Amino acid sequence: MRARVFVTLKRSVLDPQGKAIQGALETLGYPEVEEVRVGKVIEITLKDGERSAARARLEEMCRRLLANPVIEDYRVEFEAEPSGARETEPTSAKDPA
Amino acid sequence: MRARVFVTLKRSVLDPQGKAIQGALETLGYPEVEEVRVGKVIEITLKDGERSAARARLEEMCRRLLANPVIEDYRVEFEAEPSGARETEPTSAKDPA
Numbered sequence: 231m232r233a234r235v236f237v238t239l240k241r242s243v244l245d246p247q248g249k250a251i252q253g254a255l256e257t258l259g260y261p262e263v264e265e266v267r268v269g270k271v272i273e274i275t276l277k278d279g280e281r282s283a284a285r286a287r288l289e290e291m292c293r294r295l296l297a298n299p300v301i302e303d304y305r306v307e308f309e310a311e312p313s314g315a316r317e318t319e320p321t322s323a324k325d326p327a
Numbered sequence: 328m329r330a331r332v333f334v335t336l337k338r339s340v341l342d343p344q345g346k347a348i349q350g351a352l353e354t355l356g357y358p359e360v361e362e363v364r365v366g367k368v369i370e371i372t373l374k375d376g377e378r379s380a381a382r383a384r385l386e387e388m389c390r391r392l393l394a395n396p397v398i399e400d401y402r403v404e405f406e407a408e409p410s411g412a413r414e415t416e417p418t419s420a421k422d423p424a
Binding site: 238248254255268269274 | 368393
């Protein structure tokens with residue numbers, strides 16, 4: 231079972247890396263870019279098991295290690311099984327603040 | 328129009344950050360974690376326009392600035408319009424190698 235954890239800065243937190251990319255894209259000739267924000271995606275392969283239990287465990291991992299809830303939001307998504315079509319299942323956004 | 332660009336290390340490239348997280352999760356009591364890989368997600372807000380043209384521009388940005396095609400893969404996804412349901416449209420994976 232594969233999950234993706236998205237860890238992004240809260241909207242209220244300044245993102246200098248995103249601003250730098252935005253400026254570089256403008257310089258390179260992409261004026262259509264209005265905003266850039268950079269986050270992390272953590273791809274986690276888990277032993278097979280029940281998905282709702284896995285979600286609870288993954289959210290615990292986010293709170294304990296993967297995200298800094300003071301400045302970051304996190305979101306857990308599951309990938310479809312390798313045998314199936316490659317879809318992601320959009321899931322609840324968590325904003326612990 | 329909002330797009331997400333995923334930049335991840337190629338499978339053949341060692342990911343020390345992922346290995347460190349994997350080790351930490353095992354120490355914290357999550358033995359179900361089999362593998363961890365860390366990548367970047369770049370959220371880009373674009374002026375509204377035609378989606379296929381935007382995709383071509385975004386893939387060009389990846390090749391020119393956002394990704395290092397020697398060691399990284401990239402993938403572009405679009406988010407649904409803010410008025411609609413919050414879905415992502417899974418799109419073609421690009422492996423320029």
